Amino acid sequence: MAKVTYAVAALALPVVERAGCELWDVEYVKEAGTWFLRVYIDKEGGVSIDDCEAVSRPLSDLLEEAAPIE
Numbered sequence: 856m857a858k859v860t861y862a863v864a865a866l867a868l869p870v871v872e873r874a875g876c877e878l879w880d881v882e883y884v885k886e887a888g889t890w891f892l893r894v895y896i897d898k899e900g901g902v903s904i905d906d907c908e909a910v911s912r913p914l915s916d917l918l919e920e921a922a923p924i925e
Contacts, residue, residue: 859883859892862923867894867914874909876902883924892924 860881871878871894879895896902896910918924 856883859923862921863892863894863918866917866921866923867910870914870917871896871910873913874906876906876910890924892918 860883863883864878864881867881868878874896876896876898879897880893881895882891882893884891884893894910894914896906898906
């Protein structure tokens with residue numbers, strides 16, 4: 856799973872930085888039989904829902920295009 860997290864982190868980093876945030880962590884974990892991808896971001900003063908949207912939408916498009924997860 857490290858391969859997935861490294862690939863996602865590489866894709867996410869420029870998106871996160873453009874949103875004025877920093878990439879804190881990427882997890883790809885199996886919980887209750889289902890795989891979850893989590894990208895953690897932070898910024899001084901805290902992260903807003905708008906920050907999450909500014910990262911989530913473009914990152915989702917990149918992940919769909921790059922397909923780092925089978």
